[in-house]
Amino acid sequence: MRIGMFTDTYPPYINGVSTSIVMLKRALEKKGHQVFVVTVNNEITKYRYEENGKVIRIPGLPIGIYDYRLSGIYPIRCVNKIKKWKLDVIHSHTEFGVGTFARIIAKQFNIPLVHTYHTMYEDYIHYITKGYFNNASKKIVEYLTLFYCDKTISELIVPTKKTYDLFKEKYKVARNVHIIPTGIEVERFYKEKFTKSMTEKYRKELGIDKDDFIIVFVGRLAQEKNVEFLIDAQKDISKKYPNSKLLIIGDGPDIEKYKKMAQKLGIKDNVIFTGKVPWEIIPNYYQLASVFVTASKTETQGLTVIEAMAASKVPVCIDDESFRNVVIDDLNGKIFKNKRQYKADIFELIENPDELKRLSKQARRNAEEYSSKYFAERVLDVYKIAIENAPKDKYKIVTTIKKMWKGKDE
Numbered sequence: 570m571r572i573g574m575f576t577d578t579y580p581p582y583i584n585g586v587s588t589s590i591v592m593l594k595r596a597l598e599k600k601g602h603q604v605f606v607v608t609v610n611n612e613i614t615k616y617r618y619e620e621n622g623k624v625i626r627i628p629g630l631p632i633g634i635y636d637y638r639l640s641g642i643y644p645i646r647c648v649n650k651i652k653k654w655k656l657d658v659i660h661s662h663t664e665f666g667v668g669t670f671a672r673i674i675a676k677q678f679n680i681p682l683v684h685t686y687h688t689m690y691e692d693y694i695h696y697i698t699k700g701y702f703n704n705a706s707k708k709i710v711e712y713l714t715l716f717y718c719d720k721t722i723s724e725l726i727v728p729t730k731k732t733y734d735l736f737k738e739k740y741k742v743a744r745n746v747h748i749i750p751t752g753i754e755v756e757r758f759y760k761e762k763f764t765k766s767m768t769e770k771y772r773k774e775l776g777i778d779k780d781d782f783i784i785v786f787v788g789r790l791a792q793e794k795n796v797e798f799l800i801d802a803q804k805d806i807s808k809k810y811p812n813s814k815l816l817i818i819g820d821g822p823d824i825e826k827y828k829k830m831a832q833k834l835g836i837k838d839n840v841i842f843t844g845k846v847p848w849e850i851i852p853n854y855y856q857l858a859s860v861f862v863t864a865s866k867t868e869t870q871g872l873t874v875i876e877a878m879a880a881s882k883v884p885v886c887i888d889d890e891s892f893r894n895v896v897i898d899d900l901n902g903k904i905f906k907n908k909r910q911y912k913a914d915i916f917e918l919i920e921n922p923d924e925l926k927r928l929s930k931q932a933r934r935n936a937e938e939y940s941s942k943y944f945a946e947r948v949l950d951v952y953k954i955a956i957e958n959a960p961k962d963k964y965k966i967v968t969t970i971k972k973m974w975k976g977k978d979e
Contacts, residue, residue, distance in 0.1 A: 570602045570952070571655055573680075575671035576662040577629075579608035583848045584789065585872050586687045589751040590662055596752065596945035605654050607647070607667060616646060625650060629666065643673055656680050658952045662687060664717035672721045681955035683948075685726040685749075686718050686736075687869055715740055723955040726948070728870035731890035747951050750894065751870055752944025755936050758852045758879035768856045775816070775841055777857060782813040782919050785858035785882070787851065787873045788865070790821030795887070798864040800830050800840060802908050802915075807839040810919055818854050820845035855880035859925070860918055863887065864911070871895070878902070878936035883928040885914050895939070901931040 574594060578587040594604045603623075610617050610626035617626040627644040651674055661671035661684045668684075675682035718725055719742050726747045727733050736742045756762075777783060784803070788794050796817065803815045817827070817840065824842060831840040846854060855861070861877030861884045868891040874884045875895060884902035886892040896902040903918070905911040918925045 570949075571605070571657050572597060572602055572952070573605045573607065573651070573654060573656040573659045573671075573674075574662065575607045575659060575667050575674075577609050577665070577667050578663070579606060579624075579626075580848065585751075585868075585870070586662055588753070588848070588872060589685075589687070592751070592753055592941040593945060593948060595754070596941040597949075599942075600945060600949075605651075605656065607651065607670065609667060616644075618650075622650065627667070627670075643670060648674070648677075652678060658683060658955055660685070660948075660952075661722075664713065668717065672717075679959075681723040681952075681959040682721070683724045683726065683951055683955050684718060684722040685728070686714075686732060687728070715742065718742075719744055723959065724951050726951055729891050729894050731894075732869050734890075745954075747947075749944065749947045749951070750939055751872055752939050752941040753872060753875055753879065754941050755875070755879040755939065758855055758876050758936075760856060760881050763853065763856045767853060771853055771857055775843065775857070777814065777816075777841070778812070780812055782810060782859045783816050783857050784813060784915065785816045785818065785855065785861050785877070786863060787818045787854070787861070787876070788863070790817065790819055790824045790827060792823060793865065793867040794821075795864040795866065796823070796827055797830065798887075798908065798911075799862060800827060800834070800836075802912055803831075803840060804834045804836050805912055806915055807836050809916065811839075813839065813915075813919065815840045816843070816854075816857060817841065818843045818846055818851070851876070852880065855882055858882045860885050860915070862911075862915075863892070865889075866891075868892070875936055875939045878932035879939075881929045881933040883918060883925060883932055885911070885918075887911075895935070897935075899928075901928060901935045903928075 574590055576586065576590055578584055580587055580591060594606070597604050606624040608624070608626055609629035614628040616628060618624070619626070625647050627647060659671050659675045659680050659682045661668045661682060672682060674680065718736070724747065725744060726749050727736065728749065728751050730748060733746050733748050736746050786796065786799055790796055799815060806813050828842060831837045843854065855877055858877065861874065861882045863871065863874065864887045866887060866889045868889070871891050874886060874892060877884050878901065884896050886896050886902065886904055888904050888906045893904065896904055898904040903914040905914050
C-alpha cells in the first residue's frame with residue numbers, strides 16, 4: 570500500500586505529533602507498506618527532498634508560536650512529484666498549511682483522506698489572542714475544526730475519548746470517529762536496555778546523587794503544560810524530603826520564568842532544568858526517574874505518560890480524561906485532583922518503596938498495550954474503510970485492499 574503522510578511537524582522538530590508520525594511510519598514500513606511524507610522545512614525557506622524523494626520538505630514561514638512554520642496551501646513545485654507517488658490513501662496530521670494542501674491533493678487526484686486530530690486548539694488560543702476576544706476566537710476555532718475535520722475528509726481518527734467527546738458531544742458531528750490511541754516503540758524505553766554506567770553518566774552531568782528521589786516531567790515548557798503547579802508543590806516536597814528533586818526535561822518559551830520561580834521559592838537546587846534534549850536520547854533520561862509527573866490538562870493523549878510507563882516509571886497525573894485512558898489510580902499509577910493530593914501521592918511513594926515497585930511493574934505491563942505495531946494495525950483498519958467507501962474503480966479498490974491486508978499479515 571502507498572500511504573502519504575501530510576504534517577506540519579516532523580523530525581528533527583520534536584513534539585508529540587511528530588513522534589507519533591515517526592512511530593506510525595516505521596510500523597507501517599515494517600509491515601511492507603510504502604510511506605511518503607510531505608512536511609514543512611522548519612530550517613530554511615527552501616524545498617528539500619530526502620530519503621530518495623520519499624520525504625518532501627516545503628518552505629514555511631514562522632508564525633510566532635514556538636518554532637512552527639506555516640506553508641502555503643498549494644506548493645505547486647511538488648505536485649507532480651506527489652502525483653508520481655500514486656498514493657492509495659492520504660493521512661493528514663494537521664488542519665492548516667500542509668493539511669489544507671493534503672485536502673486539495675486528495676480532491677485533485679481522487680484519493681481517500683484520513684485525518685488524525687492531534688491538538689485541542691481551544692487550549693492554545695491565548696498564544697494568538699493574548700487574552701483578548703477569547704470567546705469569539707473559540708467560535709472561529711470550532712468552525713474551522715468542523716470544516717477541516719468533518720466536511721473535507723473520508724475518515725476521522727482521534728487518540729482518546731476526551732477528543733471523541735469534543736466532536737460528538739460539543740461539536741455534534743454525525744460522522745464516524747475512530748478512537749485510536751497513538752502507539753510508541755515501547756521497547757526503546759525498557760530499563761534492561763540501559764547499563765548502570767550509562768545512567769551514572771547522566772546523573773553526574775545533572776548533579777543527581779544515587780539516593781535522590783527524582784520526580785520527572787518531560788514536555789514543552791509553556792503555560793498550557795501547568796509546570797508552575799509542579800514547581801510550587803516542590804517547595805513543600807523538598808522541605809519534607811530534601812533529597813527529592815524535580816527534573817524538568819524540555820524547553821519552551823517559559824523556561825526562564827520557571828527558573829526564576831524556583832529561585833524565588835528557594836528551591837533552585839531541587840529543581841533541575843535540562844533544556845532541549847534530542848529525541849533519540851530521551852529514553853536515557855527516563856532511567857533517572859523515580860516517578861513521572863504531569864499536571865497538564867491540555868493533552869489529547871499524553872505520549873510521555875506511556876513512555877514513562879514503558880520505562881517502568883510510575884505515572885502521577887492530574888485528573889484528566891486524556892490520562893484516565895492509560896493510568897488507573899492505585900493499579901499502575903496515581904491520579905490526583907489537587908495540589909494537596911499530589912503532594913500526598915508523592916510522599917506515599919517516597920515513604921513506601923514496595924508500593925512504588927508494585928505500581929512500577931504494572932505500569933510496564935500496561936505500556937505494552939500501546940505498542941506501535943498494534944497502533945499501525947488499527948490505523949490500517951481505518952485506511953481500509955476509507956478506501957472501500959471511496960468512489961473509485963471497483964477493481965482498484967479490491968486490488969488495494971488485498972495489498973493492504975497482505976502487508977498487515979506479514
